[in-house]
Amino acid sequence: MSQFIYGVDIGGTTVKMGLFDHRGDLLEKWEIKTEKENQGSKILPDIVESIAQKNKEKGIEQTDILGIGMGVPGPVTEDGRVLKCANLGWGIFSVSDEVSRLSGVKKVCVGNDANVAALGEQWRGGGKGFQDIVMVTLGTGVGGGIIQHGKILTGSNGAAGEIGHLTVNPKEEKTCGCGCKGCLEQYSSATGITRRTLELLEQSDQDSYLRQFSRDAISGKEIFDAYQAQDALAGQVVKEFAVYLGMGLANVAAVVDPEAFVIGGGVSKNGPVVIDVIREEYEKNVMFALQGKEFRLAELGNDAGMYGAVRMVLE
């Protein structure tokens, strides 16, 4: 008799769902809409309903299910309670108890989405072969997740790994989304490097490859392409991106001493050049005992959260 695990990654727009076998190999994946009305009260029932449908379709019995793993976009304590997911309209409650109750599945493991994605990458992605990694996701913001000895480091209130909100520039005057100033996210996210590029393009008449694009068409890809084509303005943006990120990761290393950094998110799709520029600045800022850490690109893309969710069930 086969056994199965469901891996679920709840985002603000869609819920990514995967059916996995008992070894953690992905059999099938699909998405459902995240229905946020009524303080997000439909989200968990919708997920459980979708699982029930899949069970029926595949002839899977309740007793064939080893567990359900879930990533949610907010702080989660080690026992599966969320402490507010502003994004989904949720307050404070135990997601694992609720999903257990709705589904009848006893083992429900819940983690913060960035932490769960880090666990996925450590298990099956760019961090494979390492037990201690720091995952950094360079997307709209800068997300982070820390894996120590193969397990998520949650912290006391589920807020560990908030690497995007390390203060890296005490002199900054613009305010970050978190209310503080000079956070890593302001410089090294996809949004951050685009903002800086547009600022520099406006502030000077400096010749640049990037002037051929409309403002809306400039993203990480154009900026890193220009950088590799020796464009000076793009060079300045990429240098800033790397200086802040290298310093931020050196500081993370001084706190948790990982074996490797795994770099994911939209910006990482520009390939090995991203790692090369970060590593160079990292080495400049880190004490001797922490030099020479590995830097890897993430490999699982949007599936990382589902894999990590499944990994929690198999632990």
Added chain:
Amino acid sequence: MSQFIYGVDIGGTTVKMGLFDHRGDLLEKWEIKTEKENQGSKILPDIVESIAQKNKEKGIEQTDILGIGMGVPGPVTEDGRVLKCANLGWGIFSVSDEVSRLSGVKKVCVGNDANVAALGEQWRGGGKGFQDIVMVTLGTGVGGGIIQHGKILTGSNGAAGEIGHLTVNPKEEKTCGCGCKGCLEQYSSATGITRRTLELLEQSDQDSYLRQFSRDAISGKEIFDAYQAQDALAGQVVKEFAVYLGMGLANVAAVVDPEAFVIGGGVSKNGPVVIDVIREEYEKNVMFALQGKEFRLAELGNDAGMYGAVRMVLE
């Protein structure tokens, strides 16, 4: 039949040794000299010899000893291997295996001294009642230790918790002992605030309470006394101390999300004012989810390491 534990804290000058009962209460403490000649090869035999003498004196049998716990001044992996203790002349070897072999005691637990002191404070000192703390020792340098869920966070190579080497001022031109520039230790250690005070006294003719002392007589105590007496120059030094430390600890919180910070070392002997100035700057730099952490003074002083060493044995 009573049972006992030995707690040992190896420093560069002396080895602090304690005899504890099976509950972890200190019965007696003493010190021996750290003999560093011949690459520190006498240090462990001397400790084992001192334990044997104490056993004889107290009529303790080998079978009455639950274990020996030890803190050493260098990185230690989770399985008790040291990776170089420059300070003692040691290379790479298993301290726990060696002490076991020499003493015949099976359970020997070894940790980095700063980490072990953090564990001691969490168990029996300023961090009592918390499971997740960050301990910061403001002495000659700035040391750190991180306790997560009641256990030491070692990192992959025993170098976690190196809070003194967080980069907090990327513009610094002076080099830190670690070879980098702008480390927290350069501003917030006892040495750091004394250095800054002497610099400011030299650079200006500004009136100051501190001018009554000779250069050699100025330490953290004089500086904090002057600060509390509203001395402007001391105010500037204490502000800098707090700005860098507050920012550094906000960054540590974003990585590991503790319940409390415990502040120890010489500078902490100036009492609650130290905590007040740090907390104020911490709150300015930290994201909403990490505000309102507890700040406590360390309570065990130089005994923290022995207590933490014993705690490892009892875990």
